[in-house]
Amino acid sequence: MSKQLTAQAPVDPIVLGKMGSSYGIRGWLRVFSSTEDAESIFDYQPWFIQKAGQWQQVQLESWKHHNQDMIIKLKGVDDRDAANLLTNCEIVVDFIAVASA
Template identity: 90%
Template structure:
């Protein structure tokens, strides 16, 4: 994985998805997107991962649909063994890359820790 660079920790990290199992023998990986439209995950670059306590930038070489999955190819990840090392890594970006929202719209990250109350006034707990 020679194309991965050590990076500084993001100021306000947000998880946009997760790398799944390897696909094939040439280093492709399944990806699970947490964005509203699954393909929107590719609008946010660079991607960061954290391995062994170190932040690394991973560079996207390509992506495509395969049946119901989205698969990705990362630069420097050229075989199944290298891809397997990235299985279950979270795909992270700095939240400053996210677009501004309209009044009354929120990102889920902004709701963490908020108290949930029904319209009748019953407290359901915290997000």
Template identity: 45%
Template sequence: MSDIQQPIVLGKLGSSHGIKGWLKITAYTDSVDGIFNYSPWLIKEQGEWREVKVKQWKPQGKAVIAELEGVSNREQAQMLTNCEIAIMPEQMQKLADDEFYWRDLIGCEVTNTNGYNMGKVDQIVETGSNDVLLIKANVKDAFGKVERMIPFVTEQFIKQVDLQGKQIIVDWDPDF
């Protein structure tokens, strides 16, 4: 594993389920079962990443549980409770040109169409109708802003996203 490429955390292993080594899964993917679109997983045990494969998984109420290769009893499963689940960046699904992973947008400089530097993307919030960029304003913002919220609505507010240059151009009043 290269030092340059850091694993991308997609979830974590929860408590053991039953006596045969199954584990509850907490997924950070869009859908709970979306985490199973990726294989193999990396799990972080005692600060070290190691590869594991999912033998099988199934829904359990509103959650999911999984059986991992090499884990065959409750005691082995309990040793993995709270371990992070990750994949390498090259395992990420290719997106359409107008779609972006949140992790790629965080840290981008945001400039409006008039050239005013609004700050950097600090977080992204899902609101149901659309995602919202939380922009941490520059320390000496001319409008006295500490934070801005800009809906991530392409064509209307988001005019251009340059992931290579870590730059987003928006049609947004800096005083708003």
């Protein structure tokens, strides 16, 4: 988690989903998308999370389907303990950045 980027707060934050429980021992997390098409959450970048009142930008390394779930791997999150710290974090994008893309 120490490799996550500290970022300025999104000007117009939009919640796209939420991180669920960790999956496995290598830092994967379940993800719950609020987008109309669940996979569309991956079309919007960069992602931000808020931990301890501070915004952090997180970088998606990989994602895949697992049974009925989708799971994600974030850069710098390499074990279950680091993934557990992100459980229930909302996935946010900056509407202004998305709208201008």
